[in-house]
Amino acid sequence: KFHLIYAGAQKNVGPAGVTIVVINKKWAEEKGNPNAPTMLNYMTHIKNDSLFNTPPCVNIFVVNQTLKWIQKQGGVEAVYQNNLKKANMLYEFFDANADFWITPVKNKEDRSIMNVVVNLPTPELEAKFVEEAKKKHNMTNLKGHRSVGGIRVSIYNACPIEWVEKLVKFMEEFTKENK
Structure with a gap:
């Protein structure tokens, strides 16, 4: 059905930097660029059974465990x-x-649906929210991306719905106290 699937899988299927490539061998033989640098030439990896270089064993293990976990959750659709x-x-x-x-x-x-971004009326309120979330509820990494600021709630696949419920409850309290 597909000739090439190139999936940045970090954070939802494996550690940062993990990429999954699924390729149709016949398509790669016909359409691949023979002039591509060795490491970027898919035929290099196909001919060497994906062992042209040392595979990242720990990352492969983590991806495997994560895929098993996704199956236990009911599959991709259930996780979605x-x-x-x-x-x-x-x-x-x-x-x-x-x-x-x-x-x-x-x-x-x-x-x-993975990284929910939001701002408060002032940067000071955002800093206060991030600080109180950490101090009062042990919620970390809510500070927005360094290039845009604000608040970023990363709710990747493994984040339980109960954590989001707890966060919403805290946001309700924070709103009442600071609005």
């Missing part, structure tokens, strides 16, 4: 539905409190 629930919980809260929690992505179809 769970991710939608988590993201919707956050976006519904933000949209209901749009005068305090400002979502920079207005078009709902463009909103991420």
Whole structure:
């Protein structure tokens, strides 16, 4: 059905930097670029049974364990539905409190279900939120990306829905105290 699947799989299927490539051998033989550098030539890897270089064994192990976990959850569709629930919980809260929690992505179809970004009215309030989340609830890594600031809630596959519920409850309290 596919000739080439190139998947950046970090954080949801394996450690940072993991990429999964699935390629149709016949297609690679016919369409591959024989002038590509050795490491970028898929035929190099096909001819060597993916052992042209030392494989990242720990990363492969983690990917395997993660794929088994996804199967136990009910498969990709079940994990996807769970991710939608988590993201919707956050976006519904933000949209209901749009005068305090400002979502920079207005078009709902463009909103991420993995990294939910939001701003508060001031950078000082954002810093206070991140600090209180850590101190009061042991919630970490909520500070936004260094290039855009704000708050970023990463809710990758392994993040339980209970964590998102706990976060929303804290955001409700924070809103009442700081609005």
